[in-house]
Amino acid sequence: MSNAYDVIINGASVGGCTAAILYARQGARVALLERRSDVNAHKVLCTHYIQASAYPVMAATGLDKALEQVGAIANTADYWTRWGWIRPPHDPAGAHGYSVRRETLDPLLRKLAAGTEGVDLKAGHTVDELLVEGGRVVGVAGTAREEPFSLRARLVVGADGKDSTIARLAGARTETTENGRFSYFAYFKGLARQPGDAARVYYLEPDNAYVMPMEDDVTVIAAVVSKARLDEFKADLDGAYTNFVRSLPEAPDIDNAERISKIVGTVNYPLISRDPAGSGYALIGDAALTSDPLAAVGCAWAMQSAQWLVSESAPAVTDADAASGAAVDAALARYGARHAEETGPHHHLIADYAAARPFNEIEEFSFSAAARDARMAAHFHTFGSRLMTVEEFLAPEIVARMEEVNGHGLSDEVLRRLAGEDVAGSGDGAADDVFEGVAR
Template sequence: MPETPDQNYDVVINGASVAGCTAAILHARRGARVALLERRSGMDAHKVLCTHYIQASAHPVMAELGLAEELDGVGAIRNSADYWTRWGWIRPEARTGPGVLPHGYSVRRQTLDPLLRRRAAATPGVDLKLGHTVNELLTDDGRVTGVAGTTADGGFALRARLVVGADGKDSTVARLAGAPAETSENNRFSYFAYFRGVPHPEGRACARVYYLDDDNAYVMPNEDGVTVIAAVLSKTRLDDFRNDIEGAYEDFVRSLPDGPDIDKAERISKVIGTLNYPLISRRPHGPGYALIGDAALTSDPLSAVGCAWAMQSASWLADATASALTGTEELDAALGAYARRHATETSAHHHLIADYAKVRPFNEVEAYTFEAAARDARMAEHFHLFGSRLMTVEEFLAPDIVAHAEKVNGWSLSEETLRSLAAGPEGEVR
């Protein structure tokens, strides 16, 4: 295919959703010329399967993008959560009151995705190309140097120093590049629906998350008075849903302790869900390419880390590669730095998330910290910060925290568990 000068970029990004738009904006602001490709042709296209909860760990990225103010403007909820456990409710805001602890946002993807895409399209240096489907990676001596694919008008080819896969858990870029991957089974399935007019306790637009041993649920208030209610269930319960998905879903929601009164609300969507959502961890870089968002790490939706890690991984990549793309720094070294940052920030968290997705009883550490958080305001706040991915596993289980939990609970962790904590959490090899 003949090439023209406008087919050459510093960065080509496949996927114009949360990760891709964030990366495009940040790369362009750092001086790179960016082609942002999206296979769907509509500006308002959006992802359907999502928890709609952006963790507080991504707030600095949202602030840098100017997105936080815009989310406030569209009525997105500054999020927090209470957690039901068999030891009682964990209420992180019990001591501080609402709006004091770090927050992210709860917002539907039909609002978030178009908003981000328009922000990316308006950023100088970004060429948004809708209706562009990538089906080939261009290479030179084993190095990725661009992409090729199709549009409604024919084929295209774009070359770049860096190709970024921001194209989700079934990433085309990752597949074509042969990116090494580890897959972990998710032994839960999920269904959710949108409701309008759900009454919230004390009038607080606060999420509620339920840890019901094998089963889980969440109730997430979003913008425009809409609430997302999800049932996240052990696959041993699949037969309950085979004949009557809507009836089984609504029966489960009604059974939740202190649960939402859906009979006083209006369901405004069908019941949406997935039966199989494996966890996928890929090596997030290779010669001439990088992976961000779900393309790099698809974690369990129950943990609600997808949107936050999409934004954060885009930021880590832009920070690591800016000098290489616009100056003289070596790109492969920069990509290696990005991969190390990605592993440092996500691997230990993902390991714990993947282990819980096996649907097993709470281990000793989980029981210890959940019980303490249900009984003590300081531990509840600590629990919130960890769940928001604002601290490491080591910080979550620091000696002073373990000692405080011991006083609260009146019982101690076993010597074997304490030795394993001292050795540090097991992380994934990335």
């Protein structure tokens, strides 16, 4: 077996296709393996709001232009809270991601990858074994149309989703957090839209909902509900979902729109975080981090983690003179650190909120300020779009502005914790966890 490829990527979805395009543009020979045979296959369990943080990656792959041609919505959002609407200014020239159904996105991205020189898309290939030499991953083996295959490369990338085969076979360290909510969603056509096609996100404490306009006059509406209400939805899904949507503040008028899909969803969706790199392999997208679908970060982070990996490892992966995997493994360690730095604090807060608990003090303080003040609304939206760090979100001048618009400040205890002080004996474990994520 010779190394016909520099990189093997397992999974030709959002993360895998993005990584394949970016690696090939750097001169790498890429095998892009996908267990599904149909290049038009798409992920059903997704509401496909792609955050603005991924815009630079989409621009780098050319996906931005391809999405605009198929009518993807340049997205933005309003947020309902008990203090009223948070309405960031919707500047058409401002930062945005895209809202586009997976049935449109997945085939488009896969064809973009397959059409990139240097990418060999191998549909209908299921990986079920890692080739390991001296403790280092050096390739994969599996089955294609009932025939065995094996491939070697300098790097194996697991872009194979939340139940990643590569992660399981490599024994990647995994942390799981329970999700206190379940979600159901459906698609509607002909629904009256907000000006500028803004999505609506509802914080109903503890439940959530969102209404997101997509291409072709289609809108997806999701009910993200505390598991305390699961029996109600199980007893009569149609009735419970419909009543839930009708009861939203300024509810979308679903009775004057056509529902064009079944109600689909998932009742148990734990959050999964894995060490994103080991000797000879890396994980990107959901394989590395499956965050809460409610935060709508999965597609953006799949693209961004692909870019972080490629930017760290492409030179080592394409170096034909490299005798050992040492340079690749050093690059993978840098990628692992970058992944943790970029996603860690955000995911920490998302995972804590997934408990379906009431708002904590910082959430009350920042959400109410954003509902009261246009500047804080823009700040809130930029944070939700994952375009700023947790530290920037709660920078001292921002906390001062929030105090001004709220007419009160944070408690001394919270301020001391934000400053990184260990406040002994204060609060329970869950609260301490949140402060770990935001401590400066």
